[in-house]
Structure formats: C-alpha cells, structure tokens
Amino acid sequence: MIRLLFGRLVQAALVALMVGLLTFVMTRFLPGDLAYRIAAGRYGYDIVDSAAAAKVAAELSINQPALVALGQWMFDLVRFEFGTSLISGQPVWEEVSTQLGHTLKLAAVAILLSLLIGPPLGILAGLRPGGLLDRSLILISTGMRALPQFVVGLGIIIIFSLTLGLFPVAGHDHPGHLVLPALTLALGLAAVSNRVARDAMRSVSETAFYTFGRTKGLSEWEVFRGHGLRNVAVPIITYLGVQFVYLIEGVVVVETLFAWPGIGHALVHAIFGRDVPMIQGAAFIMGLLFVALNALVDALCHLIDPRERRT
Amino acid sequence: MTSPEYALPRATGFPVRRAAGLAILGGLVLFAFLPLLFGGPDPLKQSLRLSLQGPSTADWFGYDHLGRSMQARLSAALRLSLGLALLSVVTAMVPGVLLGVAAAWRGGIIDRFIGGISEAFLALPGLLLVLMLTAIVPDNPLMLYLGISLVLWVEYFRLTRALSKPLLLSPSVEASRLLGFGPWTILRRHLWPELAPMLVTVGSYGAASAIMAIAALGFVSVGVRPPTPELGAMMIELLPYYEEAPHALLQPILVIFLMVLALQLIGAKEKP
Numbered sequence: 164m165i166r167l168l169f170g171r172l173v174q175a176a177l178v179a180l181m182v183g184l185l186t187f188v189m190t191r192f193l194p195g196d197l198a199y200r201i202a203a204g205r206y207g208y209d210i211v212d213s214a215a216a217a218k219v220a221a222e223l224s225i226n227q228p229a230l231v232a233l234g235q236w237m238f239d240l241v242r243f244e245f246g247t248s249l250i251s252g253q254p255v256w257e258e259v260s261t262q263l264g265h266t267l268k269l270a271a272v273a274i275l276l277s278l279l280i281g282p283p284l285g286i287l288a289g290l291r292p293g294g295l296l297d298r299s300l301i302l303i304s305t306g307m308r309a310l311p312q313f314v315v316g317l318g319i320i321i322i323f324s325l326t327l328g329l330f331p332v333a334g335h336d337h338p339g340h341l342v343l344p345a346l347t348l349a350l351g352l353a354a355v356s357n358r359v360a361r362d363a364m365r366s367v368s369e370t371a372f373y374t375f376g377r378t379k380g381l382s383e384w385e386v387f388r389g390h391g392l393r394n395v396a397v398p399i400i401t402y403l404g405v406q407f408v409y410l411i412e413g414v415v416v417v418e419t420l421f422a423w424p425g426i427g428h429a430l431v432h433a434i435f436g437r438d439v440p441m442i443q444g445a446a447f448i449m450g451l452l453f454v455a456l457n458a459l460v461d462a463l464c465h466l467i468d469p470r471e472r473r474t
Numbered sequence: 475m476t477s478p479e480y481a482l483p484r485a486t487g488f489p490v491r492r493a494a495g496l497a498i499l500g501g502l503v504l505f506a507f508l509p510l511l512f513g514g515p516d517p518l519k520q521s522l523r524l525s526l527q528g529p530s531t532a533d534w535f536g537y538d539h540l541g542r543s544m545q546a547r548l549s550a551a552l553r554l555s556l557g558l559a560l561l562s563v564v565t566a567m568v569p570g571v572l573l574g575v576a577a578a579w580r581g582g583i584i585d586r587f588i589g590g591i592s593e594a595f596l597a598l599p600g601l602l603l604v605l606m607l608t609a610i611v612p613d614n615p616l617m618l619y620l621g622i623s624l625v626l627w628v629e630y631f632r633l634t635r636a637l638s639k640p641l642l643l644s645p646s647v648e649a650s651r652l653l654g655f656g657p658w659t660i661l662r663r664h665l666w667p668e669l670a671p672m673l674v675t676v677g678s679y680g681a682a683s684a685i686m687a688i689a690a691l692g693f694v695s696v697g698v699r700p701p702t703p704e705l706g707a708m709m710i711e712l713l714p715y716y717e718e719a720p721h722a723l724l725q726p727i728l729v730i731f732l733m734v735l736a737l738q739l740i741g742a743k744e745k746p
Contacts, residue, residue, distance in 0.1 A: 178597045181597060185610070412600065468676060
C-alpha cells in the first residue's frame with residue numbers, strides 16, 4: 164500500500180516536471196518581447212511603453228539565463244505560485260480553485276452515473292453470455308466507442324434539450340444544468356465498463372465456488388452477493404483507473420461543449436488567449452487530479468481485495 | 475519439470491471482423507484519395523447560391539452553409555485525418571518498438587532510464603499533452619502530429635518490453651545464441667513473430683485515438699483552423715444549421731464513426 168502511494172507521489176512529481184517544462188518552453192516561444200506581452204496583458208495594449216516593460220522585466224527577472232529561469236519557474240510551480248492570469252488579471256490560483264470545484268462536481272456525478280449504468284447491465288449480460296441483452300450490449304457499446312464524446316454530447320443536446328426540452332443546454336445555476344454534461348461523460352465511461360463487468364462476471368460465474376454456491380441451494384441473489392460482488396468489483400474498479408484518462412480528456416471537450424465553467428473549459432480558453440500562467444495552473448491541477456483519482460482507486464482496490472494486502 | 479507444451483497451430487482463417495474493418499477502411503481510403511487522381515471540386519470554393527443545398531441525384535453529398543461541396547470537404551478532411559493518424563502511428567511505432575527491445579535486451583540502467591521517461595509521458599493524460607504542445611506553436615498541424623506521436627510511443631515501448639523480456643530468456647533464443655546467430659536473426663526469427671500481432675492491434679487502436687484527438691481538438695477550435703476542412707471543425711461549423719440541413723451535420727459524424735469503427739474492428743482480438 165505504502166509502495167503504491169509512493170508510486171503515485173512520483174507520478175505527481177512527473178506531472179509537475181512535464182507541465183513545468185512545457186509551459187516554460189511556451190513562454191520562450193511567445194511571439195514578440197515577453198516583457199511587453201505581460202505588460203500589455205496587465206495594463207492594456209494602449210498604455211504600454213518601454214518603461215512599463217522594463218518594470219515588468221525587472222520584477223519577473225525575465226532577462227536571467229534560461230537555466231536559472233527554469234529553476235525559478237519550477238520552484239514557483241511546486242509552491243503553487245502560478246502568478247496572475249494574463250487575461251483576467253486575477254490570481255490564477257483563485258480562478259483555478261473555483262473551477263476545480265465545478266470540475267470535481269461534474270466528474271463525481273459522471274462517475275456515479277456511469278457506475279449505475281455500466282456494471283449492472285454488464286453483470287446481467289455476463290450471467291447469460293450470448294443472450295439477447297449480451298448481444299445488444301455488444302452492439303451498443305461498440306457503436307458508442309466509435310463516436311467521439313462531443314458527438315455523443317451533440318446527440319444528447321439535440322434529443323434532450325432541443326427536441327424534448329427536458330434539460331437546459333448550458334449554464335451552471337441549478338442542478339439541472341449538470342445532467343447533460345454528466346450523462347455525456349457517463350455514457351462514454353459505461354460503454355467500456357459494461358464490457359469489463361460482463362467479462363468479469365462471466366469468468367466468476369464459471370468458477371467452482373460459484374457453481375457450488377448454487378448447488379448448495381443459495382438463491383441467485385445470495386450467491387451473487389456472497390461470492391460474486393467482490394470478485395467482480397475488483398476489475399471494474401481497477402479499470403476505472405484506466406478510464407480516468409478518458410474522463411480527464413472528456414472533461415476538456417465536454418466542458419467546452421456545454422460551457423461548464425470548469426478547468427477543462429478554462430484550459431481551452433487559456434490556450435486560445437495564450438495565457439501561459441493560466442495554462443500552467445489548469446494543466447497542473449488537472450494532472451494532479453488525475454494522479455489523485457488513481458491513488459483513490461489504488462486505495463479502494465486495497466480495501467476490497469484482501470489478497471493484495473499480504474504483499 | 476513440466477513436459478514441453480506444443481501449441482496448436484493458430485487458426486489460419488481470416489477473422490470476419492477484421493475483414494469487415496478492412497473493407498470499410500478501404501472504402502474510405504478510396505473516397506478520400508480518388509479525387510486526387512480524377513480531380514474533383516475544390517474544398518475551399520464557395521458559391522453561396524448553393525448554400526445548404528441538400529443531396530440530389532447529381533450531387534450525393536450536398537453543400538455546406540457557405541456553398542462548399544461537402545464531398546470535396548469530406549474527402550479532404552479524411553485525407554488529413556487518415557494521413558496524420560497513419561504518420562503518427564508509424565512515427566510512434568518505430569522508436570517505441572526499438573526502445574522496447576533495447577530495454578528488454580540490455581536491462582539494467584538503460585531499461586530503467588527509458589522506463590522512467592515513458593512513466594513521465596504516462597503521468598499526464600494524452601490530450602493534455604497534445605493541447606499544451608499546440609499552445610506552444612498554434613495553428614500548426616506539425617505540433618498536432620508531434621504531440622500525438624509522443625503520446626502513442628509509450629504503449630509500443632511498454633508492450634514490446636513486456637513481450638520481449640520472457641522471450642529473450644527462453645530456451646529457444648538461448649539455443650539460437652549458442653548456435654552463433656546474431657542479434658538480427660534473433661530479432662527477426664524469435665521476437666518479430668510474437669510482436670507483429672500486437673503491433674496490428676495497438677496500431678489500429680492508436681490510429682483510432684489519434685483520429686478522435688484530431689477531431690476533438692478541431693471541435694474545440696484549438697487544432698486545425700478553418701477554412702482547412704477537418705471533421706471536428708466541420709461539425710462545429712455545421713451545428714447551427716442542424717435543423718435546415720441535417721444531412722450536412724450527419725456526414726462528418728458518419729465518416730468519423732465509420733473510420734473509428736473500422737479501425738476498432740481491425741484491432742479487435744478474437745475472443746473465445
């Protein structure tokens with residue numbers, strides 16, 4: 164367990180390294196003079212003169228050699244000192260932390276919804292492999308996986324809000340706004356997790372202990388609860404770890420589509436505006452979120468599966 | 475000591491799914507590249523008279539909101555997607571496999587060094603890496619290509635390393651070495667037959683995710699910029715007209731669906 168968590172710490176350090184390096188290169192590639200750029204962002208393009216640029220350059224020590232600057236840059240990053248956004252002028256940390264709240268809400272609801280849709284269907288299909296449910300699920304999930312998330316999102320918008328008028332398309336005032344983006348993410352996650360659950364259930368139901376449970380007269384539900392549930396849960400939850408890549412990538416696209424004010428939305432807009440401090444903050448926090456979710460999965464597997472604990 | 479197990483020869487029949495996938499992909503490739511041979515409408519030429527005109531017997535695909543030929547735009551977008559995906563997969567595959575074999579062969583510090591680099595690329599979700607690279611030099615498909623290749627090579631490396639390690643320790647490789655065969659023979663006769671099926675699977679899934687990533691970036695308007703025809707960007711352009719011209723919005727969706735489906739069918743492993 165401790166070794167696992169240590170591995171996640173190393174991963175977090177690698178996230179910092181990657182984000183730091185990439186954004187550092189980004190600042191060096193900004194067109195024009197960096198000091199002028201930042202000064203213009205701060206004071207407006209009309210009132211920038213060389214004095215203001217010089218002041219900025221001195222303040223941010225822009226003219227130091229690249230390696231020193233990189234060290235300073237990384238040191239600021241690991242202390243979560245992202246500076247201020249070049250566009251809004253607000254401290255990046257403040258903006259990112261409110262956005263993180265929105266993103267976490269969306270991600271949590273999406274994961275819960277996907278767990279309600281995918282695994283139960285997969286387990287039912289796995290109990291009767293080759294049945295009608297199994298075959299139709301294969302078709303649906305193959306189709307879903309071949310559609311990009313934004314297409315699923317578009318379809319959901321057109322069906323649920325433009326045609327049926329059930330839920331609003333964009334905004335974030337009341338819980339109804341959460342439904343469609345979360346559903347979009349959840350359907351994508353469930354399209355894979357139902358296959359994992361189905362395969363796991365099938366292999367568990369073929370084991371000797373499962374057959375024995377049935378033979379000794381337990382009802383279908385009792386034998387599932389006693390012998391099936393935990394065994395099926397481990398691969399599903401482990402696979403959730405793999406799916407977080409899809410979730411984080413999905414957050415970027417889905418938040419942009421539904422104008423959900425989370426980190427992914429902020430990242431895309433920061434890239435539009437070449438707002439380096441904001442890109443850095445948003446990418447770093449998203450990377451850390453990815454690591455944290457994975458650590459959570461490690462811990463859950465550890466709790467559910469006692470076999471792992473001995474090592 | 476267990477008795478040696480003789481594996482049954484693999485089923486030689488060509489899986490139906492893979493054949494179906496190849497057929498769809500072949501059709502798409504023809505659709506994309508035939509206009510280059512025979513000439514066709516210009517994907518950038520506008521004629522507002524034809525704006526949002528639906529499919530007809532003369533023109534099966536209709537026109538978009540600026541009166542540009544959907545057929546020309548779709549095939550140009552397909553060329554971009556397929557070409558970029560293929561290029562990134564090959565660029566990722568060659569160094570990924572070579573580094574994987576090198577790491578498995580030499581072990582020790584080389585293994586740990588390359589392994590560490592691959593961990594660093596796995597730490598960030600792929601799309602984030604591609605997004606940040608496109609932020610460095612915007613509006614440049616080269617960065618898209620670089621980013622996708624950088625994301626994809628890790629999987630080749632890790633799988634090649636995992637497959638090669640036990641193979642290189644196996645008695646058959648030892649026998650080859652004792653008989654005096656060089657590394658090239660071992661690579662070709664022992665490693666390649668085991669690696670090749672994995673490369674097909676990972677390659678086609680990799681191409682599918684590359685296509686999805688290109689479209690996703692086009693959709694959030696970060697990747698390829700208009701007026702270059704790109705499937706994701708076409709969808710976002712045509713979205714406002716979905717009521718007047720559903721055919722125009724559905725065409726890029728259908729194309730991307732078929733493309734990813736074909737690649738997934740090719741990559742799918744036959745399950746018992």
